[in-house]
Amino acid sequence: MSSFIPVSEPLITLDDINYVQKVLTEGWASGEGPYVSEFEDKMSKLCKRTQGISVSNGTAALEILIHSLNLGPGDEVILPSFTIISCLTQILRSGATPIFVDSDAQTWNMDVDEVVNSITERTKLIILVHIYGLPVDMDPILKVAEDLGIPVIEDAAEAHGLTYKGEPCGSFGLASTFSFFANKNITTGEGGMVLTNDLALGQQLKSLKNLAHHPAQRFSHEVLGWNLRMTAYQCALGTSQLVRLDSILKKRNEIARFYREAFETFDSVQLPLEKTEYAVNNYWVFGMVLSPDKFESSKGIQQSLNELGIGSRPFFQPLHKQPLLGHFGLSKQRPLPNSEYLGRYGFYIPNGLGISDYQLNTVAEKVGKLIS
Ligand SMILES: *Cc1c(COP(=O)(O)O)cnc(C)c1O
Numbered sequence: 001m002s003s004f005i006p007v008s009e010p011l012i013t014l015d016d017i018n019y020v021q022k023v024l025t026e027g028w029a030s031g032e033g034p035y036v037s038e039f040e041d042k043m044s045k046l047c048k049r050t051q052g053i054s055v056s057n058g059t060a061a062l063e064i065l066i067h068s069l070n071l072g073p074g075d076e077v078i079l080p081s082f083t084i085i086s087c088l089t090q091i092l093r094s095g096a097t098p099i100f101v102d103s104d105a106q107t108w109n110m111d112v113d114e115v116v117n118s119i120t121e122r123t124k125l126i127i128l129v130h131i132y133g134l135p136v137d138m139d140p141i142l143k144v145a146e147d148l149g150i151p152v153i154e155d156a157a158e159a160h161g162l163t164y165k166g167e168p169c170g171s172f173g174l175a176s177t178f179s180f181f182a183n184k185n186i187t188t189g190e191g192g193m194v195l196t197n198d199l200a201l202g203q204q205l206k207s208l209k210n211l212a213h214h215p216a217q218r219f220s221h222e223v224l225g226w227n228l229r230m231t232a233y234q235c236a237l238g239t240s241q242l243v244r245l246d247s248i249l250k251k252r253n254e255i256a257r258f259y260r261e262a263f264e265t266f267d268s269v270q271l272p273l274e275k276t277e278y279a280v281n282n283y284w285v286f287g288m289v290l291s292p293d294k295f296e297s298s299k300g301i302q303q304s305l306n307e308l309g310i311g312s313r314p315f316f317q318p319l320h321k322q323p324l325l326g327h328f329g330l331s332k333q334r335p336l337p338n339s340e341y342l343g344r345y346g347f348y349i350p351n352g353l354g355i356s357d358y359q360l361n362t363v364a365e366k367v368g369k370l371i372s
Helices: 014-025 034-046 058-067 089-094 112-117 139-148 199-208 232-243 245-263 299-307 323-328 337-345 357-371
Strands: 051-055 076-080 097-101 123-129 152-155 175-179 192-196 286-290 346-349
Touching: 014 232, 034 051, 034 192, 034 232, 051 058, 051 199, 058 089, 058 123, 058 152, 058 175, 058 192, 058 199, 089 097, 112 139, 123 139, 139 152, 192 199, 232 245, 245 286, 245 357, 286 337, 286 357, 299 346, 299 357, 337 346
Parallel strands: 076 097, 076 123, 123 152, 152 175
Antiparallel strands: 051 192, 175 192, 286 346
């Protein structure tokens, strides 16, 4: 094994492996059966929803959910610029117009006032994305959206176990989506889910992810669907991991406390907020933003860390600057200074659940030298 310290490594325990083995031994390999429902039910319960629809990844969850809202040319969708491309793909495919909002420089989440001010009579959807362990301040947006009848969805891919004013992220708005990619708090390697209380929407999504067979006649099709099924053994891994969610979050918190202590005296970096009025950071990643006075960008430090055997990742690169917008006639976008600043100066450092104290010390020491 190499001594490289990866930015994030999933922790798969013997209990996880035993449960997956049990499910496979019973013959549940495909995307059907009791172990799929079990994971869907457990996730729904975690987020106080009535329905869970498992899919093959978090991007797919966003895509079929947004597809089900029947957007088209002329419709506007409000979303943060500072997020992953997965939030944007289906908006573009549907021909709707993305309306990008900037982020708050401290919470790194979408700016609530900007969201509210961006609403027009063409707004057909608002996508709230919780970033790096802190939630969006949702209440003001949910209130305005409800008054105007605009659907709101929550991308909670980074927010397993996170709460907003004491209520679970993933429980707000029309529906929420999760990812279970290898670096998320709960992982199944690849996997995703939509959660909702809307029975009709849930049934529609269940059909869409499973080739949209006609309910009365299998292999007969009235609707164009996909195969986005998540396998039973992936679901089993998720169920097994969910049992450990509290200890997973505790470990992330310990790592973050260690890094905070190591770096809090440096004025060359901005650390994540520990909490806001409405939430406590659960540190899905440990991000840092370099001071523009001292650094060109995060690239140099990330390169040096890599040479020292330490993994890191840049922050999201803002969506409103993505070259692909040009193919959709959307290349003209107003500047969003905070998103651009976060994308340029932000990066995150190793916080995998299996990281050792020795590795943490190594990271703190090497990062400390580079930012001092
Ligand atoms: C990881 C992530 C996704 C995408 O999930 P995949 O399972 O990798 O497709 C979507 N949104 C956010 C905010 C994410 O962090």
